[in-house]
Amino acid sequence: MTFAHLAISLVIILATAKVLGELSERLGQPAVLGELIGGVLIGPNVLGWVGDSEVIRLLAEIGAVLLLFEVGLESDLEEFLRVGVAALSVALVGIALPMTLGYGLAMVLGLDGRGPIVPLFMGATLAATSVGITARVLADIGHLQSKEAKVILGAAVLDDVLGLIVLATIAGIAATGSLALGSALTTGLLAVVFLVGAILIGIPLAPYALRAVGRMRTRGKLISWALVFCLFLAWSAERLHLAAIIGAFAAGLVLAKTDDQAHIKERVRPLADIFVPIFFVWLGFSVRPQLFNPAAPGGWHTILVAGVLVIAAVIGKVAAGYCARVPGLNRLAVGVGMVPRGEVGLIFASLGLSQGIIDVGLYAVTVAVVLLTTVITPPMLKWALAPRKEEIR
Amino acid sequence: MTFAHLAISLVIILATAKVLGELSERLGQPAVLGELIGGVLIGPNVLGWVGDSEVIRLLAEIGAVLLLFEVGLESDLEEFLRVGVAALSVALVGIALPMTLGYGLAMVLGLDGRGPIVPLFMGATLAATSVGITARVLADIGHLQSKEAKVILGAAVLDDVLGLIVLATIAGIAATGSLALGSALTTGLLAVVFLVGAILIGIPLAPYALRAVGRMRTRGKLISWALVFCLFLAWSAERLHLAAIIGAFAAGLVLAKTDDQAHIKERVRPLADIFVPIFFVWLGFSVRPQLFNPAAPGGWHTILVAGVLVIAAVIGKVAAGYCARVPGLNRLAVGVGMVPRGEVGLIFASLGLSQGIIDVGLYAVTVAVVLLTTVITPPMLKWALAPRKEEIR
Numbered sequence: 001m002t003f004a005h006l007a008i009s010l011v012i013i014l015a016t017a018k019v020l021g022e023l024s025e026r027l028g029q030p031a032v033l034g035e036l037i038g039g040v041l042i043g044p045n046v047l048g049w050v051g052d053s054e055v056i057r058l059l060a061e062i063g064a065v066l067l068l069f070e071v072g073l074e075s076d077l078e079e080f081l082r083v084g085v086a087a088l089s090v091a092l093v094g095i096a097l098p099m100t101l102g103y104g105l106a107m108v109l110g111l112d113g114r115g116p117i118v119p120l121f122m123g124a125t126l127a128a129t130s131v132g133i134t135a136r137v138l139a140d141i142g143h144l145q146s147k148e149a150k151v152i153l154g155a156a157v158l159d160d161v162l163g164l165i166v167l168a169t170i171a172g173i174a175a176t177g178s179l180a181l182g183s184a185l186t187t188g189l190l191a192v193v194f195l196v197g198a199i200l201i202g203i204p205l206a207p208y209a210l211r212a213v214g215r216m217r218t219r220g221k222l223i224s225w226a227l228v229f230c231l232f233l234a235w236s237a238e239r240l241h242l243a244a245i246i247g248a249f250a251a252g253l254v255l256a257k258t259d260d261q262a263h264i265k266e267r268v269r270p271l272a273d274i275f276v277p278i279f280f281v282w283l284g285f286s287v288r289p290q291l292f293n294p295a296a297p298g299g300w301h302t303i304l305v306a307g308v309l310v311i312a313a314v315i316g317k318v319a320a321g322y323c324a325r326v327p328g329l330n331r332l333a334v335g336v337g338m339v340p341r342g343e344v345g346l347i348f349a350s351l352g353l354s355q356g357i358i359d360v361g362l363y364a365v366t367v368a369v370v371l372l373t374t375v376i377t378p379p380m381l382k383w384a385l386a387p388r389k390e391e392i393r
Numbered sequence: 394m395t396f397a398h399l400a401i402s403l404v405i406i407l408a409t410a411k412v413l414g415e416l417s418e419r420l421g422q423p424a425v426l427g428e429l430i431g432g433v434l435i436g437p438n439v440l441g442w443v444g445d446s447e448v449i450r451l452l453a454e455i456g457a458v459l460l461l462f463e464v465g466l467e468s469d470l471e472e473f474l475r476v477g478v479a480a481l482s483v484a485l486v487g488i489a490l491p492m493t494l495g496y497g498l499a500m501v502l503g504l505d506g507r508g509p510i511v512p513l514f515m516g517a518t519l520a521a522t523s524v525g526i527t528a529r530v531l532a533d534i535g536h537l538q539s540k541e542a543k544v545i546l547g548a549a550v551l552d553d554v555l556g557l558i559v560l561a562t563i564a565g566i567a568a569t570g571s572l573a574l575g576s577a578l579t580t581g582l583l584a585v586v587f588l589v590g591a592i593l594i595g596i597p598l599a600p601y602a603l604r605a606v607g608r609m610r611t612r613g614k615l616i617s618w619a620l621v622f623c624l625f626l627a628w629s630a631e632r633l634h635l636a637a638i639i640g641a642f643a644a645g646l647v648l649a650k651t652d653d654q655a656h657i658k659e660r661v662r663p664l665a666d667i668f669v670p671i672f673f674v675w676l677g678f679s680v681r682p683q684l685f686n687p688a689a690p691g692g693w694h695t696i697l698v699a700g701v702l703v704i705a706a707v708i709g710k711v712a713a714g715y716c717a718r719v720p721g722l723n724r725l726a727v728g729v730g731m732v733p734r735g736e737v738g739l740i741f742a743s744l745g746l747s748q749g750i751i752d753v754g755l756y757a758v759t760v761a762v763v764l765l766t767t768v769i770t771p772p773m774l775k776w777a778l779a780p781r782k783e784e785i786r
Contacts, residue, residue: 218414218424221415269613
């Protein structure tokens with residue numbers, strides 16, 4: 001890719017994100033919905049104005065990492081611990097219920113032609129939660145400091161750890177044909193140790209590190225070292241098979257406890273302003289509206305399978321939301337906030353394809369389900385969080 | 394490239410840039426010198442901690458574009474016009490003299506075995522100026538608002554247009570064996586029309602555009618649209634065979650005249666803080682210290698040829714600096730500021746290689762000359778700009 005090609009791609013992506021994001025806000029929806037739809041439109045499957053290149057993908061992933069870093073920076077660790085039990089129950093039910101529903105429905109829809117591994121895998125895909133879109137919607141509508149946001153974000157982090165165990169288990173079954181729960185649990189334990197360790201070691205050490213940075217003379221020292229820390233934890237998380245965004249979130253949580261929190265946030269903001277929309281536009285790239293053409297061969301079947309799975313995906317997570325026992329909590333909003341599968345679901349789907357668990361047709365359906373849950377969340381979450389008569393105290 | 398690979402590469406690049414940049418400043422040198430040396434060390438030719446991938450190159454080019462965008466944002470167009478004649482004479486002599494010197498020395502060194510095209514090409518490579526490093530040094534030592542900075546930046550822009558004509562001419566000779574000055578001049582004229590047109594049309598329209606942006610509601614609207622404008626002009630410049638950084642500089646000049654200049658500058662800064670060091674570290678990647686090993690076969694010959702050409706490169710530009718007739722101007726500093734060939738020289742060299750004008754050996758020498766002029770400039774420029782007894786008024 002030449003620089004000229006990258007430059008014009010970024011011009012198209014950013015301009016589309018801003019125009020459709022603006023339109024979305026004017027229509028009373030979060031800006032992120034416009035960005036997603038913009039991505040579908042300019043992406044390779046519709047207008048083809050921008051190709052899905054490696055560079056755009058990596059810039060998009062930087063965007064996801066910066067988004068969760070920023071969310072971490074604006075969060076208070078104590079508030080998470082206070083809703084810890086609620087978040088854990090939401091995460092556990094939010095994994096178990098969609099898995100069961102997905103497994104059952106896949107059996108009913110006759111997707112078990114190649115053995116129980118396919119229904120099992122479809123269930124696992126429905127269990128994954130991507131917190132990116134919810135974090136963005138909560139930020140868009142100014143709800144990031146709410147109790148609901150804490151439960152959702154806390155549950156999403158736990159969900160990622162639990163999802164990791166599920167994924168490792170399923171991949172193990174696919175590879176060896178037998179259940180190796182031990183190694184899957186080891187993977188999960190390692191992830192927990194990393195997260196807890198990074199935060200417990202990071203919080204007492206960060207003030208010393210920042211004092212050293214403060215004594216430096218070069219320009220941009222604070223944002224540079226903050227980003228080095230964020231990217232290092234993102235890399236570590238990926239190395240432990242966690243999502244990079246979980247590492248970035250942990251880095252944000254650590255720096256949120258320091259005196260420089262406000263300065264770091266202020267400097268991360270323009271970076272996030274540019275990179276985060278690239279992520280959501282890029283997410284839209286993989287949507288293939290052609291699949292849902294009822295006139296095309298197999299079109300109705302695709303619509304049916306995808307529709308049933310989307311409904312299961314929504315019901316599973318919304319029900320999980322009602323398991324959070326916190327007084328005055330908008331539990332519907334918590335459940336809706338857990339609905340999007342986003343990039344985590346896409347990772348699951350592409351892993352299933354590369355490991356030969358699912359075929360190309362089922363892969364397309366899985367991607368469609370993942371993206372439908374992502375696109376319906378912004379308006380649903382906004383609606384769920386709107387103040388209602390009986391809830392106004 | 395996986396995201397984990399990119400993340401750890403960026404961690405290494407940014408940490409190296411900050412540590413060696415800091416060291417450089419503590420030793421009384423501009424931070425950029427440390428970044429360049431850091432790039433040599435961690436790059437593929439020495440330690441090999443970071444590979445020279447497409448993604449890193451593109452991020453580096455974004456850095457160069459952001460650097461010149463920022464310099465443009467801090468510049469006043471009128472001040473450039475005021476030193477226009479001086480800048481033009483520096484640019485003209487700065488092209489003619491190094492070309493003549495390079496041509497003559499290449500003949501003396503016996504590089505005309507394949508006809509006069511090789512000496513001609515070596516001369517053209519010595520004529521190119523890269524303003525990136527000088528702009529960065531001037532910013533590092535707080536001299537961006539000086540008269541010298543205006544002459545250097547103005548001359549560098551003119552230099553790029555003139556260099557474009559020279560390059561088009563030489564490439565034409567190499568391709569057809571005959572001189573096609575007409576088409577080369579057309580290329581140059583087009584570039585001038587673009588630059589003048591972008592600025593003349595941009596300045597009256599920018600306030601209206603920014604007023605429209607001001608009425609928008611989405612987050613990050615100002616930085617997003619400013620960057621869209623910058624990248625669009627960078628892309629346009631590349632399409633007209635100018636350097637992308639010239640387009641970015643023009644975009645900065647246009648926005649510098651608006652009421653939002655300070656806000657835009659403030660938001661571009663963290664982006665530049667992250668990307669600009671990536672550019673300079675990446676520049677260091679292509680240095681191959683192995684070539685200058687006197688014990689290696691041909692080592693002494695390489696050192697001799699490179700040394701002679703570097704001296705010619707410095708003398709040519711320093712003499713050009715003395716052609717600037719502006720009262721009270723530090724003409725030595727102007728000449729030194731024109732010395733670095735940077736990425737423009739690298740583009741020349743790789744074009745010469747791909748067009749078969751020079752062979753791999755001569756390519757290596759050309760790259761070495763380009764990079765030596767880049768590495769020696771920061772300390773030389775700092776020294777040239779230091780106040781001297783006879784100059785203190």
